Amino acid sequence: MVAREVVAEQGVNASMRDIARRAEVGLATLLRHFPTREALFEALLCTHLDALVQTAGGLEKSDAPGEALVSWFREWMAFAQSYRGVVAMMATAHANPESALYAACAAVHSASARLLLRAQAGGQARTDMNGDDLFGLMSALGWLVDLPAFAPRADHLSHIVASAILPNLPNLPSHGVAKRSAKPER
Template sequence: MRADAKKNYDHVLSVARGVVSEHGADASMRDIARRAGVGLATLLRHFPTREALFDALLRENLDALTQKAVELETSAPPDEALVSWFREGVAFVLSYSGVVALMASAHEDPESALFVSCAAVHEAGARLLLRAQAEGTARPDMQGIDLFALMSALGWIGDQSAFAPRGDYLFDVIASAILTKPSGGEFKKGKKAKKAAK
């Protein structure tokens, strides 16, 4: 990519990130092009589909979430690693309204630009779950896909003004349901952080 084309691409992506932060996954491609000061055809040349745009926006976050799972596998007990990663996953899905539905559909569609990144995150989460199950600290009847269903539920809750204030509490309820014998380390850390914030 030529230097001027790369500059244009980065500018459009930066503007898109702002628009998507405001409007979530339903952000208008036409609005993004207008705010970026380019024609819709130029935007579509860079990002021919909505999924391609979101792949560019989310790939860095998804790759970081996958890498975090790898780090936690070797640096934390299985139950704490699982809950810590799950917490970061929930924070990620809360970053853009509607992103969960987009990722869920991409996971079922190998043709989607988001498919590879989403599949890598699913596999990373499933490995952490299996590790905790092998130790006997996570429910044996859960599957990796269930983690993402629960992330989706918490993401939806975070989008609801009536429920958002209870988001931390509901996270703890769900996390404690995932674990069978929590060591308490992850929850204690969370509670200390909450007390410190008060």
């Protein structure tokens, strides 16, 4: 799909006019099928978001709910890095029931909350947070690693946040993140 290519190159602020031109259709034709940018993104992202929610469903069956939450966090980060700007768009859509992305965002939020509740029930996750807090942290981190200066540190930053959410999970794997020295970077 041409729109997927353009958005992969330019992020969520890709011009609808540019998408139409590269698809060799008129802008009116594109807008007839996708009247808003969010409607276009709902079509582009629905497969990814459905797969993400299905992944959460599988993780909910894990005997290690803390590790399942860490896996979910990593899946989310991989998704968040798939399109520049998608996290900010989803965070906005999450609060707007009129948005074309609202249902998909609600499903991701709900999956996150269920995984958090399982980890809390297992005594592995902080109990002073809820699904809204987790979705907010995931969105904030997704937005942060969308910035070029922080993208190379995505795994490390994910590890730090996951460690804060799951303080009782022993030996939380860093997945290849180099150990940092106690000295501040210059």
